[in-house]
Amino acid sequence: FRISHVNSLSDEDFITTFGNVIEHCSLVAAAVVSSRPFHSLQHLHAEICSFIDELPVKGREGILRSHPDLAGRAAVAGQLTQESSQEQKSAGLGNLTQQERSNLDLMNTSYRHKFGFPFVICARLNKKEAILQGLSRRLHNSPEEELHTGIEEVKKIALLRLKNLISEDMDSKM
Ligand SMILES: NC(=O)NC1=NC(=O)NC1=O
Numbered sequence: 001f002r003i004s005h006v007n008s009l010s011d012e013d014f015i016t017t018f019g020n021v022i023e024h025c026s027l028v029a030a031a032v033v034s035s036r037p038f039h040s041l042q043h044l045h046a047e048i049c050s051f052i053d054e055l056p057v058k059g060r061e062g063i064l065r066s067h068p069d070l071a072g073r074a075a076v077a078g079q080l081t082q083e084s085s086q087e088q089k090s091a092g093l094g095n096l097t098q099q100e101r102s103n104l105d106l107m108n109t110s111y112r113h114k115f116g117f118p119f120v121i122c123a124r125l126n127k128k129e130a131i132l133q134g135l136s137r138r139l140h141n142s143p144e145e146e147l148h149t150g151i152e153e154v155k156k157i158a159l160l161r162l163k164n165l166i167s168e169d170m171d172s173k174m
Pocket of ligand 1: 085118121122124
């Protein structure tokens with residue numbers, strides 16, 4: 001899509017197209033559709049980010065809870081969305097050693113038990129070593145810190161997903 005095309009979609013088609021930019025949270029797309037016309041990919045991303053930042057704590061926790069665990073049950077069962085599947089594969093989470101897998105499962109479980117939402121990181125910007133290190137480090141943070149950090153990762157995931165959907169060729173910046 002060029003940004004001009006994004007602006008000319010029906011509301012319904014916009015929500016369908018961008019409904020999974022935030023994993024399993026089409027509400028976000030439905031919320032920003034009325035901010036059209038967007039003058040760039042960055043403008044659309046900024047609207048998504050401010051909508052998320054303006055949510056109450058429960059809303060932001062809900063966004064994190066809508067994310068599948070990394071190499072978790074959904075991944076093992078092949079029930080990831082196309083986007084998540086590609087992202088998790090690109091981080092090398094498809095070929096974990098038994099040791100890495102049980103280590104990841106254990107830490108994901110402790111993280112979720114401690115914070116009440118899953119560990120979320122932008123898998124396309126982190127290889128599996130960085131993910132494992134990030135998880136063990138972030139486990140010691142406060143709930144407030146982790147809510148913020150998780151949401152910042154969700155914003156990075158959203159930007160990369162938008163870049164897959166919107167072409168930024170020069171004339172689309174008009
Ligand atoms: N728990 C997660 O961080 N999940 C994910 N991060 C990504 O970048 N893709 C996912 O599915």
